[in-house]
Amino acid sequence: MFTGIIEELGAIQRIEPHGNTLVLNIKAKKVLEDITLGDSISVNGVCLTVTNFNHDSFYLDIMPKPFTALHFLS
Numbered sequence: 001m002f003t004g005i006i007e008e009l010g011a012i013q014r015i016e017p018h019g020n021t022l023v024l025n026i027k028a029k030k031v032l033e034d035i036t037l038g039d040s041i042s043v044n045g046v047c048l049t050v051t052n053f054n055h056d057s058f059y060l061d062i063m064p065k066p067f068t069a070l071h072f073l074s
């Protein structure tokens, strides 16, 4: 469930092109306490789906929409 609550500010560790998408890796702490695959997390105001995570970061795929890509790369 997307609550709209801001739990913390993460730090972008890596942005990597992968086929038609950009894979974003974000370092975080608080949200990792109860994260699950498929969660929706708002990043810079854009709702994205968690595709993977580890002990200190999580991964998202950004679809190739110009607005979305430019939003993150600017």
Ligand SMILES: Cc1nc2c(=O)[nH]c(=O)nc-2n(C[C@H](O)[C@H](O)[C@H](O)CO)c1C
Pocket (backbone or CB within 6 Å): 040, 046, 047, 048, 049, 050, 060, 061, 062, 063, 064, 065, 067, 068
């Ligand atoms: C849940 C969700 N997940 C993703 C995602 O994993 N990757 C992505 O690029 N877009 C997702 N979206 C749509 C975005 O929140 C946003 O509404 C669109 O990218 C339009 O800019 C949504 C709504």
